[in-house]
Amino acid sequence: MKLLRWLIGRVVILVNFLTQPKSPKLSAERQQEIAELTKNLSLYHLPTCPFCVKVRRAMKREGIELPLMNIKDNNYAVREELVNGGGKPTVPCLKITHADNKVEWMYESNDIIAYLENLVKQGSASTATAA
Template identity: 50%
Template sequence: MAIIRWVLGRIILLLNFIFSPSGTKRSAEEQQKLDEKTQNLALYQFEACPFCVKVRRSIKRNSLNIQLKDAKNNPANRQQLLEGGGAVKVPCLRIENQGEVTWMYESNDIIQYLEQDIINA
């Protein structure tokens, strides 16, 4: 089963590389405003997780500058996710707003949050 998961993960990564979305073009001022809105966001993810790939594609398509944290291969990131979010489940968006931290799971919820509350706010 681990071999099948590894092979499928590599296929997902290859297809993501081949069909990578292009980013949204904005003025420097608009992009800087978005970068300021996203500076306190971090995505905890596994590289080959299909739901993480979905969120990363949305981030790239919308030209968002969000820190990516590998929760599979980096024990410190994994521990932060477990302690802060309560579970090692990815994708998970860590949202820090005025000192208060919220952890958001589920790829569709994360994408909806980014598009409605960050880009279109």
């Protein structure tokens, strides 16, 4: 079973590599704006998890770069932080640190993608109204 899981994981990584979406061409100002909007976010993931790949691909399409916290990288502190904060060792999980230092843990790939897309969309709308 472990061999099958390893093999499927490698296939997921290969398919992701071969079909990688392109990053958008963004101005330096827009890149800075997105970085500012996402500075309090980090993604807990596994490299071979298909749902994590789905989130990372959506991030690439939107031009979002987040710190990626690999829970399987022989780094038990990262996994423990996820379990202690979010309550379960499930990935993908988006850690959102609010301005008041309150931390929210968001699970479910579709919810994470929708949150990130909405965040970027709201940021571009506020920039358009300010201009």
